[in-house]
Amino acid sequence: MPELPEVEVTRQSFADAIAGARVLGLSLGKPLRWPLGVAPQSLVGRRVGAVQRRGKYLWLPLEPGGLLLHLGMSGSLGFQPEPPPLGPHDHFELRTDQGVLRLTDPRRFGAVLWSPALDLDPAAKLLAGLGLEPFDPRFDGAYLHERLRGRRVAIKPALMAGDVVVGAGNIYACEALFQAGIDPRLPAGRLSRPRSERLAQAVRRVLGDALRLGGSTLRDFKDAHGIAGSFQMQAMVYGRAGEPCRVCATPIRRLVQGQRATYHCPRCQKK
Template sequence: MPELPEVETTLRGIAPYVEGHRVSQVMVRERRLRWPIPFELAVTLCGETVTRLRRRGKYLLFDTRAGTMLMHLGMSGSLRILREPEPPKRHEHVDIVFDDGACLRFTDPRRFGSMHWVDGDPQAHPLLAHLGPEPLSDEFTGTYLYRRSRNRRSPIKTFLMDSEVVVGVGNIYANEALFQAGIRPTRPAGKVGLVRYQRLAEAVKEVLAAAIQAGGTTLRDFTSGEGKPGYFKQELAVYGRAGEACLRCEGTVEVARLGQRATYYCPDCQR
């Protein structure tokens, strides 16, 4: 599933071709996504100019004067810009064509993505209303995490991946941030002290910022390739490295299951 850095890279890749442009046509070839695409979306969006493209968690918000199109890429979704007409392939479900001829094409093999139309404040939409703060915002601090974690018995990794606590910290980057902060993923969230939460909040920001920066090298893919920013695998310290030597202490990286998710950690570096 695309995580926050991949969604942010997608936003930066398509924004220059979307913002300030009027939608001239919307072609929906497959409505059956996680939730069916509303029939009225194409009619409502046509003729509107995208005034701003922004992100909330893993959702993309296409703002217009009439309302907002809310999009999620799901587990396998991607967006790319076509500068020349190109016959749609299998799983290429939606085209949004703009006044300059550019086409934003949505591909989703597993059809777990979604597209919604919101007339009012999109932040009040049920999918967004209960989301926690953005991890790169000033609101997200060690003090905030410490206060939210009191009396929590769940593992700290599960706590960190709770979208009502903080949005967009998915499995890969939760593993990486906990390693950087030296905290074992299985430790109960309520048993972690303030100083360690301050270290964790900084680690989350650093890991996500590094991933977004690394994703910048894939921006050209949105007009020439598949439009899929890759995870910054060359920077991963523990994720996917079970049985390999820890990059910090040369011990062995182990893997466990937490909430049906693979969890990677160094038992020597993380306590």
């Protein structure tokens, strides 16, 4: 699933190219997660504003209003001057005088939804439960410790839930917990203040590294120009079950939490 780094890399790969473009047309393929919510013809002639990201959502302003996009489990956005003919998995296409933005989504869990503004429904309702951005100055150990207080759920699913901090998807949560030396099974409410600070720093560091490396391409993720990410190549624990830890040589273990695979080093990560 595209997580925050992949969504931000996607945004950066086409935001400048589409800014200021005039909409020439919009077409839809098979239904996505939600109906578009507006007549496609009504968007013709509108200007595209500065593309923004909130969590794993992209906001494409069309002045007035805009489109809220989500890549779902397997979606990707491409932006090209002259794209190839529509394929069976191309379900949204925005044609502009500066190029064509196309959503390709084999599993159709993605979404393109009209909203009159980012702070009005339906966009506001979808974004209301999101936690802080990981690079927000307010996201620190004190904030993390306070928001996790009293939670019995394990720290890894708590980190992934998105209501405390956005962007710590499966691969990045595993890597951040390894860097912070925290066992993923530790009850979130037992995280001490010092360890909360280490974890907040690790989350920012891991996501920052992922952004610099173009995100992670585990299956088919590519940015809007078709370039794959490479963060997965430097993973310390994710996807390395049975392989020696790069720090202590103890075999990396795999367990399942909330139907997701978790990878950790039983020696470097403590409860």
